[in-house]
Amino acid sequence: GAGVSQSPRYKVAKRGQDVALRCDPISGHVSLFWYQQALGQGPEFLTYFQNEAQLDKSGLPSDRFFAERPEGSVSTLKIQRTQQEDSAVYLCASSPPRRASGAVLRTDTQYFGPGTRLTVL
Amino acid sequence: ILNVEQSPQSLHVQEGDSTNFTCSFPSSNFYALHWYRWETAKSPEALFVMTLNGDEKKKGRISATLNTKEGYSYLYIKGSQPEDSATYLCAFRALTSRDDKIIFGKGTRLHILP
Numbered sequence: 001g002a003g004v005s006q007s008p009r010y011k012v013a014k015r016g017q018d019v020a021l022r023c024d025p026i027s028g029h030v031s032l033f034w035y036q037q038a039l040g041q042g043p044e045f046l047t048y049f050q051n052e053a054q055l056d057k058s059g060l061p062s063d064r065f066f067a068e069r070p071e072g073s074v075s076t077l078k079i080q081r082t083q084q085e086d087s088a089v090y091l092c093a094s095s096p097p098r099r100a101s102g103a104v105l106r107t108d109t110q111y112f113g114p115g116t117r118l119t120v121l
Numbered sequence: 122i123l124n125v126e127q128s129p130q131s132l133h134v135q136e137g138d139s140t141n142f143t144c145s146f147p148s149s150n151f152y153a154l155h156w157y158r159w160e161t162a163k164s165p166e167a168l169f170v171m172t173l174n175g176d177e178k179k180k181g182r183i184s185a186t187l188n189t190k191e192g193y194s195y196l197y198i199k200g201s202q203p204e205d206s207a208t209y210l211c212a213f214r215a216l217t218s219r220d221d222k223i224i225f226g227k228g229t230r231l232h233i234l235p
Binding site: 003004031033035040041042043044045046056091095108109110111112113114115 | 125127155156157163164165166167170200210222223224225226227228
């Protein structure tokens, strides 16, 4: 079946420009995550959604970063007034639905998209 | 702050040779450890999820072991092939982590030399 897709794959922005990055998770996946991977670093957590609810946004580096998932499927990560330090690969991941009991297995694998490479000039 | 370390950062291995690398994580707050393989221009691909001390998982020529008491996991690749060239990421889930949050290491970049 289709995996997680992200668009655009590459984005070049001038400093100060706003950008919007899109993530299409696997159909039926409840949880959705955004990560930022700077050069030479591992992916770092930005924010987490369960359906349309943004349950954790503790990793967003500044108030220029905003994420939404209004219908509980597609998500958009928006960065306003981009800065050079925003240059990174932005990864999206989704993981399976809750069990009938309501529990989420905490060992559930996260399925990743290919990322969007953002370069801010 | 939870720290996940991977070593070495980069590794060059001759085709056909076997290799291994390490992921270190906090032993006192362990819940699960994930290994991912990330080939250039592709999506990170899940290899293993490990939860029990002494766990050993295998997928083809790749295997992993887990020691939760001392806080490390090894990933082994037997008879390296060019298609094994990738960055290998480990990710740690703490017992006390909120929701499904996992913490990644910086990865080991593996280059297989023909």
